Amino acid sequence: MRRGIGSIAVAAALVAAAAAHAQPAAPGRYDGELCVATQAAATPTCGTADVDFAASADRVSVRVADIVYRLQLHPTHRLDVVTLHGRMQIDEFDAAYDWVGTTLRFGDPAKDVRYEVRIGARRSRPGRT
Numbered sequence: 001m002r003r004g005i006g007s008i009a010v011a012a013a014l015v016a017a018a019a020a021h022a023q024p025a026a027p028g029r030y031d032g033e034l035c036v037a038t039q040a041a042a043t044p045t046c047g048t049a050d051v052d053f054a055a056s057a058d059r060v061s062v063r064v065a066d067i068v069y070r071l072q073l074h075p076t077h078r079l080d081v082v083t084l085h086g087r088m089q090i091d092e093f094d095a096a097y098d099w100v101g102t103t104l105r106f107g108d109p110a111k112d113v114r115y116e117v118r119i120g121a122r123r124s125r126p127g128r129t
Helices: 002-020
Strands: 028-037 045-053 059-064 067-074 078-085 089-098 105-108 112-121
Touching: 028 059, 028 078, 045 112, 067 112
Parallel strands: none
Antiparallel strands: 028 045, 028 112, 045 059, 059 067, 067 078, 078 089, 089 105, 105 112
């Protein structure tokens, strides 16, 4: 009986470890939304975004009009954020993140701003409809 309980514990640990490194989308481009709340109790405002998961699975690019958020995700549930307007860097910070379903949540603690990147449908390849 003890052997069965040990096996269950090992299986549960493996599932938890896999979930900790999981991402909700395969590499590619997706429709999405970027939601931002500029006060702790505020409801976030959302706008359409183009979301691109790199093949390396730890890099995500979120484009809203001519602003790009480059996200570097680390397995420690920390991420680095670089915000660009064209080639000009306009912000940079690191923060904790978590996945809730297909939504990536993180915040800029220095500015008390919360972000959500909501992943939608996968886009077809360029040149195809």
